[in-house]
Amino acid sequence: MNIMIPTLMLTSLLCLMTATMKLTIKKTVSLNETKIWLMLAFLFSLAPLSLFINNEMETMLSSPPIINTTTMNINISFILDTYSILFVPIALYVTWAIVDFSTWYMYTDPYINKFIKYLLTFLTAMIIIITSNNIFQFFIGWEGVGIMSFLLIGWWYARADANTAALQAIIYNRIGDIGLIMTSAWLLTFTSMNMQELFTQQNTITLIPLLGLMTAAMGKSAQFGLHPWLPAAMEGPTPVSALLHSSTMVVAGVFLLIRMSPITQNNIISTICLLLGATTTLFAAAAATTQHDIKKIIALSTTSQLGLMMTMIGLNQPTLAFLHMATHSFFKALLFLCAGSFIHGLENEQDIRKMGALNKTMPLTSSIITIASLTLMGMPFLSGFYSKDTIIETITNSHTNTWALTMTMLATALSTIYSLRIILLAQTDYPRTKMNPHPEMETPMKPLLRLTLGSILTGTLLKLTPLQTTTTVTMPKTAKLGALIMTILGLILSLDMFLISTKQTQKSPSTMMTFFNQLAFFNTIHRALPMKTLKFSQNTSTELVDLFTLEYYGPKALQNTATNMINLTTQQKNLVKNYLTTFTMTILIALVTTI
Known part of the structure; x- marks a missing residue:
């Protein structure tokens, strides 16, 4: 049994590497062949998952030492535990759907094979992060997702905005990387870079390396203060946004804290993570309600959900953070791909105020994005409900819940408002554009339906895993139904606001609206010092x-x-x-x- 799990997992990774190498070596490769390799990789990864659910056995796979240092020997080491065995199939499934969608969305691009190769390399770097058993190997994957995000966000390099967004992403991530480099240097000097050895020496870890880890997660997962790069990254192609926000890159920062959770259970770090996560959740949700670009609304929604995961890490509940990370992958990829379908049908129009009546012209996409939005809201028995409801119950039952609970409840209501705003403005009423939307095509619908299936069933299927075996707590009905009450409240407020906004005369934007629309002016603040330095x-x-x-x-x-x-x-x-x-x-x- 111990041999079968790593063998099957390595077979799955070998399929992924084969698809990437074929795109690298051969100039002309059938993209259908690439999709078949990805499907095989996903199917092979399901076998270790089924074996793990039945036995719950962790397995490690290590090579002989490659670099010898005075304190330790650095080798290639993979760990196959709850996190890696569960998330690798999810990442492969989501990427398979995104690559399938990309073959239609990027059909006219002359370098589509190169684009698909970049997507697969992006996924490979994320899998390295998920399966790493030492900080050295983790750092390779960490830098891998960083450079691939730079290349993919700036894919349309002839556009000045795309180049600026790619540079913004890499610069903000380098700020976070300083923290990880500092932590790696500290661990190499004082303890060990091997995670298993590191966890046994958790009492010797000081505040400095923990602050480094938190800074790294803050930069990569776009927490408040380093958040402006994530909405700016929407200048890249829509399939890039889908992969970037669902199962790679942005969740890498949160996953770092999840993986290192045995040593991050420090009162100071936990408090900072709790406050930072709760603030990010509310701020990003409020900012999303003021945006008009459909992709930026979904991007700020990602920031809000990452803040929710950070809140769970602050409450020392890394398992619940990972549960939300797993369910979030499906519906976030689905939201972006549906947005891409709308944008393609409206000839690159992204402003939701210029959409309307798309439920008539694009009925299947409209139905799918509605399901994805309901999942994001946390509607009962969809996958988002199982993670979001459990998270809010956990905050309710914690001793440090005042700030976090208030922020999370408000963010839950706001998430309903911005989700319903997309549904109502894009799909209902009358067309607000002069062009005729293109009719739906069969090709992009297949990956969308696969992701829809994942969005509906993932939460139920994860009940079979140890992720949802939480302690049963007695609580009042109002506390138990708190998340659902806030969702319904947000629904009612959103409908009311929509009816009012379509009837009233246009007014100049208020200071509060401008504050959230401009993301608290952090772009201006962060550019002020470099501009002063440049002028000096x-x-x-x-x-x-x-x-x-x-x-x-x-x-x-x-x-x-x-x-x-x-x-x-x-x-x-x-x-x-x-x-x-x-x-x-x-x-x-x-x-x-x-x-």
């Missing part, structure tokens, strides 16, 4: 170097030196008459004296 450097190089150094020590200095030398070495005063008179008198005197 420019003034230094032009005014000091050009005007001072070159002026006084260059041409002027040479002129002043030459003038003084001329005055010292010649008696010429330009007195021509005097010179001629003196010359003539000298000749006459010479002639007279010689006679």
